[in-house]
Amino acid sequence: MRARSAAIAGRVGHGVAVDATASAGKRLTREARRAQILEQAAAYFAEYGLTAHTRGLADACGISQRLLYRIFPTKAALLEEVYRTAILGAFRHEWLPPLRDRSVPVQARLCRFYEAYHAGVLTRSWMRLFLYASLAEADMAPNYIGDIVSGLLDVLVEEVAHEQGIVLPADKPFLDEVAWTLHGAVSHLAIRRHLYGASRQLPVAEVVELHVTAFVDGFRGMVGTRR
Amino acid sequence: MRARSAAIAGRVGHGVAVDATASAGKRLTREARRAQILEQAAAYFAEYGLTAHTRGLADACGISQRLLYRIFPTKAALLEEVYRTAILGAFRHEWLPPLRDRSVPVQARLCRFYEAYHAGVLTRSWMRLFLYASLAEADMAPNYIGDIVSGLLDVLVEEVAHEQGIVLPADKPFLDEVAWTLHGAVSHLAIRRHLYGASRQLPVAEVVELHVTAFVDGFRGMVGTRR
DNA sequence: AACGTAAGTCGTCAATTGACGACTTAGACG
DNA sequence: CGTCTAAGTCGTCAATTGACGACTTACGTT
Numbered sequence A, B: 001m002r003a004r005s006a007a008i009a010g011r012v013g014h015g016v017a018v019d020a021t022a023s024a025g026k027r028l029t030r031e032a033r034r035a036q037i038l039e040q041a042a043a044y045f046a047e048y049g050l051t052a053h054t055r056g057l058a059d060a061c062g063i064s065q066r067l068l069y070r071i072f073p074t075k076a077a078l079l080e081e082v083y084r085t086a087i088l089g090a091f092r093h094e095w096l097p098p099l100r101d102r103s104v105p106v107q108a109r110l111c112r113f114y115e116a117y118h119a120g121v122l123t124r125s126w127m128r129l130f131l132y133a134s135l136a137e138a139d140m141a142p143n144y145i146g147d148i149v150s151g152l153l154d155v156l157v158e159e160v161a162h163e164q165g166i167v168l169p170a171d172k173p174f175l176d177e178v179a180w181t182l183h184g185a186v187s188h189l190a191i192r193r194h195l196y197g198a199s200r201q202l203p204v205a206e207v208v209e210l211h212v213t214a215f216v217d218g219f220r221g222m223v224g225t226r227r
Numbered sequence C: 001a002a003c004g005t006a007a008g009t010c011g012t013c014a015a016t017t018g019a020c021g022a023c024t025t026a027g028a029c030g
Numbered sequence D: 001c002g003t004c005t006a007a008g009t010c011g012t013c014a015a016t017t018g019a020c021g022a023c024t025t026a027c028g029t030t
Helices: A030-048 A054-061 A065-071 A075-090 A093-099 A106-120 A124-136 A140-163 A172-196 A204-224 B030-048 B054-061 B065-071 B075-090 B093-099 B106-120 B124-136 B140-163 B172-196 B204-225
Strands: none
Touching: A030 A054, A030 A065, A030 A075, A030 A124, A054 A065, A075 A124, A075 A140, A093 A106, A093 A140, A106 A140, A106 A172, A106 A204, A124 A172, A124 B124, A124 B172, A140 A172, A140 A204, A172 A204, A172 B124, A172 B172, A172 B204, A204 B172, A204 B204, B030 B054, B030 B065, B030 B075, B030 B124, B054 B065, B075 B124, B075 B140, B093 B106, B093 B140, B106 B140, B106 B172, B106 B204, B124 B172, B140 B172, B140 B204, B172 B204
């Protein structure tokens, strides 16, 4: 039984079209084929879950299933590489310097950053893959949270506190939670839109601004509860 | 390949202990057995995903796989029933009247409601099952959102607006988004805690209060952006 | 043009899968 | 205590699975 559709309805599903990027039967170098497979695999596993089958993926790539195993030793190794490229690789580190550019009001910086983050990271494919990975393996999501989000949370509170002349308490778990207020709000917006099919009436930029404004305006009050 | 652990590590996993509720070989009525299976199935599918196998579930129940198929016609039918009982059935409608009791400050009402909601609905098992279902089937999550959350969002804005003497604009999508600010915050807290292993330093009640306070205090400002 | 190498495929295997026909047995009732 | 019904199990089937040994062929190099 497949993860998607078939789960409840019992349908066979997976009408994935053959990859159009590599036009008919063209022979690729190992590296080019590897890159093409990884791209297709990210989309395929995002759609049907990490339990999706290698034959279906091979079809989607327009290659034989055997070739998959000539390039990746096991399905687990392929999945690990998909996680590294598609999940960890989506974050653009060049987004960080503008986020710290104090010549611009923090409100504007946050809006711009989270619009880019929503468009570049929180896509349907990324979100589904990230959730499938988080559900399946205890080590994957913590990697992203630990490697990327954690540092981001620090920047958020530092920048807002600086602009508002607030001296932050030393309570790290509390400050993380305050920062999650904004980061979680935008993340959950993506979950609603891509997973629940909700929150699709308003433009993303408008909702992001709503959350950023609430965060900036409420920041002093939040931090004030811990003195 | 199994959904959990095995997805990346390749382990076989599922060290689910045999159900202890029905002590050794005791014969149950059809309804009692059905209830026992549903309870076990919710935990089992929450852990290993909707693609988990019926043999593993039968082991967890302490019964033969064949008996599963004497009580539920197909795996899909079993899953549908699990969704109805474990996902839709978790919400207690008796939480709503206290939420509307205007003799109590709205801040306190919201705190109490979301503490109960987090403890009763947003459990690890519920959260995982809900996400697996949302990822697999486009019809399930919308059911919960449509049947339960949607009405809740209305209550949230109505109650806060009333206490603060605010006349709400007619813009329904916008008001929904304002309400999601709080509902999403608590939901994402549960996702962080149960899925990402984050946000576990502070007590839940404290974080819930942080979000409720931010919501109540920032409500006028939020709604004010739409006049 | 011949050739060698790496890209690519065919066919298959053992282990699982959901599903179910045929059978066994506990235990309520007279 | 016998009997009958519904609870429960055994064994199996066809369809999939991940994985891979053996083979074929495109194409850069000389």
